[in-house]
Amino acid sequence: MKKQIASLLLLSLLTVPAFAKLQVFACEPEWGSLLEELAADKIDVSVGTTALQDVHQIDAKPSLIAKVRKADLLVCTGADLEVGWLPQLIQQSGNQKVAGTGNGYFMAASQVTTLDEPTVLDRAAGDVHPQGNPHIQMDPYRVLKVAAALTARLQLLDAANTATYQQRAADFTTRWQAATKRWEQKAAPLKGKKVVVHHIAWVYLEKWLGLEEVGALEPKPGVPPTSAHLSGLIETTKAGTYAIISAAYQDQKPGQWLAERTGVPLVVLPFTVGGDAHSGDLFGFFDSTIDKLLGAAK
Amino acid sequence: MTLEGLDISILGPAMVAGVIVLSTHVPLGRQVLSRGIIFIDLAIAQIAALGVIAAQFMGIDEHGFGVQIAAAIAALAGAGILAWTDRRWPKMQEPLIGTLFVLAATGGLLLLANNPQGGEHLKDLLVGQILWVSYGQLIPAALLSIALLAFLWFRSGRLVGAVFYALFALAITVSVQLVGVYLVFASLIVPALATTGISGKRQLGVAYAVGILGYATGLALSAIFDLPSGALIVWTLAGCALLVQLIPAVRRR
Numbered sequence: 001m002k003k004q005i006a007s008l009l010l011l012s013l014l015t016v017p018a019f020a021k022l023q024v025f026a027c028e029p030e031w032g033s034l035l036e037e038l039a040a041d042k043i044d045v046s047v048g049t050t051a052l053q054d055v056h057q058i059d060a061k062p063s064l065i066a067k068v069r070k071a072d073l074l075v076c077t078g079a080d081l082e083v084g085w086l087p088q089l090i091q092q093s094g095n096q097k098v099a100g101t102g103n104g105y106f107m108a109a110s111q112v113t114t115l116d117e118p119t120v121l122d123r124a125a126g127d128v129h130p131q132g133n134p135h136i137q138m139d140p141y142r143v144l145k146v147a148a149a150l151t152a153r154l155q156l157l158d159a160a161n162t163a164t165y166q167q168r169a170a171d172f173t174t175r176w177q178a179a180t181k182r183w184e185q186k187a188a189p190l191k192g193k194k195v196v197v198h199h200i201a202w203v204y205l206e207k208w209l210g211l212e213e214v215g216a217l218e219p220k221p222g223v224p225p226t227s228a229h230l231s232g233l234i235e236t237t238k239a240g241t242y243a244i245i246s247a248a249y250q251d252q253k254p255g256q257w258l259a260e261r262t263g264v265p266l267v268v269l270p271f272t273v274g275g276d277a278h279s280g281d282l283f284g285f286f287d288s289t290i291d292k293l294l295g296a297a298k
Numbered sequence: 299m300t301l302e303g304l305d306i307s308i309l310g311p312a313m314v315a316g317v318i319v320l321s322t323h324v325p326l327g328r329q330v331l332s333r334g335i336i337f338i339d340l341a342i343a344q345i346a347a348l349g350v351i352a353a354q355f356m357g358i359d360e361h362g363f364g365v366q367i368a369a370a371i372a373a374l375a376g377a378g379i380l381a382w383t384d385r386r387w388p389k390m391q392e393p394l395i396g397t398l399f400v401l402a403a404t405g406g407l408l409l410l411a412n413n414p415q416g417g418e419h420l421k422d423l424l425v426g427q428i429l430w431v432s433y434g435q436l437i438p439a440a441l442l443s444i445a446l447l448a449f450l451w452f453r454s455g456r457l458v459g460a461v462f463y464a465l466f467a468l469a470i471t472v473s474v475q476l477v478g479v480y481l482v483f484a485s486l487i488v489p490a491l492a493t494t495g496i497s498g499k500r501q502l503g504v505a506y507a508v509g510i511l512g513y514a515t516g517l518a519l520s521a522i523f524d525l526p527s528g529a530l531i532v533w534t535l536a537g538c539a540l541l542v543q544l545i546p547a548v549r550r551r
Binding site for chain 1 (some may be wrong): 308429517
């Protein structure tokens, strides 16, 4: 009996974690990077996808379920971006803390107003998101709003580190606002420039920098373009378009096809943190995006 | 390397799904192989998916039971066509199956030109992810498999013409949604292929053993090395099939 009790005690010692750090699961690298800025070593972050992956779909790996199972907080984009896999992942993990109603469920797109929210839901319009365009990470003002909401959530879940979170949030805000000003000055020549996009995922960037979207290779998301659309697009693109924009994770063939036929340069943007060699964090991501857009003029 | 995914509550439902799929696919695989029509599962799965797209086209609710009925009806219709061509042009069955496959796949693309969201359901239907299955989802699949096995047993394993194609269509429609088309193909063909050297009840036993071992090692390795489970199981199934060739009694022709 004594032996059994001793071994039980030993077992319980082994299973209690040494540091009960907040465990956070981020669906996309931009939120992983934001968490890094806001909490540094106070939390453990694991990121579910990479920049070179289409976040609409992911491969099911056992470790993903295990990570969500032990998570205290889930930080994802929301607005149906991850609708193809996140609900199953949460259900399979059986973790009530991060289920849709709890404090452990943080959707970035719910913290801001989204663009392109459809007034009528119609299949004919393509693979649209009823809650608006989810690709909010390309607007620094929305990122800042998400940062504020995320800081509040971190404090709620981990009150012991409130001071750290507040201090880091203030620090991040200062640096972010200064960087935003710098990006806007640098990107001033881009204002009013016409662009053609691959997938309509760039509305936030366009609105922020004053770019004008004149066409899309895939006007209805998820539907291959018809030949009539493409021939019309060639004409539009030739009429003074500045650049053709595509994301790093996408197939570059359609963009190259259009670039060859029109002489307009194709610009492959990182789309999120980790999308190219310079996008190591959120700051690098915006630096690289603007440098590449400016580079199209040469 | 990581051990955190090595958890019975994560891998358990996937393993049960594998056993359910194997239970019907191992005996069916032997017949598919002896008829020389190995791509029939791809064709039937694609036709079932076409049925789902067509159902959405007609405005049937996309998540409900109606989709399953549509998939089953389409698969059975496809099976009916194949049973007929099998009687009419037995020598040309394999190229006809191939043609039907590409027609179903591209027919789906044409229908989807105006219904893009169907694309996601098409993907769901063809690329079922073995890790996402829940026990609740497995119950109807298990019941249907038991019914199919009872029928097989009643017929002492011999299936002819239309009956074979009908059973096959139902089994594939269920299994593709659970584990995806790659694993269905591998579960059907690989254990049967590994045991062509033996006959009778022993063949079935060894084929089941290969299949179960393949799924178990695949799931365990995918947890340890953090790789996508479905794809890895295809490789471990093939690995187990090669390993049993080391046993002289299995290899002997």
